[in-house]
Amino acid sequence: MIVSGTESDSHTWNLVFLQLQLEDWGHRVRNLGPCLPGAELAAECRREAPDLIVLSSVNGHGESDGLSAVAELRAVPELADTPIVIGGKLGTGRQLRAGAGGGGGESMTRRLLDAGFSAVFHESAGLPEFERYVSALGAVKAGRTGRVLEELRAAPTP
Known part of the structure; x- marks a missing residue:
């Protein structure tokens, strides 16, 4: 499994937590760290051929960063069937509220799934x-x- 932060998110504690949790559940995990551009993430995942790719964000830009990252990942033929998930703080308050141009969490989830994510885990989940x-x-x-x-x-x- 691969765990990575999103391109604009410099937080590391969430990635360490996910790595430790997945290892505790019996999985081998490679933590690629924070601020990884989509092209680098795709190249590493292509080399590793992971069973699961986990992207995590706590800075509120998970949706926008995730959309570009999943496009890079899904462009790699070897990763076409690899489950890719994203979780954490995926948007700001305005984005997560229904109305006011935000569309709410369900709309955000739909956009992320339509873009190629296998599952979406909002921080509230x-x-x-x-x-x-x-x-x-x-x-x-x-x-x-x-x-x-x-x-x-x-x-x-x-």
């Missing part, structure tokens, strides 16, 4: 939703999809 996604992804790779899909359907949504 918390870690359990991300953990369910990562667990389901691991089960799919291990061929245990039936049981996991049943568990995901039965789990309460946050």
Whole structure:
């Protein structure tokens, strides 16, 4: 798995937290750090061929940075089927409010998914939703999809 910050986000604590959490869940993680331009991210991911690419933002520019990063990643044929997720503070208050030109979190999620992300985790979702996604992804790779899909359907949504 690869964990990376977005291009304009210099925070590192979120990336270290994600790395440690994913490792605690049993995954091998490479942390590429903050402020990585999309072209560099795509080149590293092409070299690594990760099972999952996780982008994290805490500065509120996750949507705009994420849209350009996922375009770079999806332009690499070897990454066409690689799950790519983004999470954290993806927008500012104005962007996340419905109306006032912001469209709300649902509109933002739709734009990110339409651009090529496999899943979007807003800061309000918390870690359990991300953990369910990562667990389901691991089960799919291990061929245990039936049981996991049943568990995901039965789990309460946050």
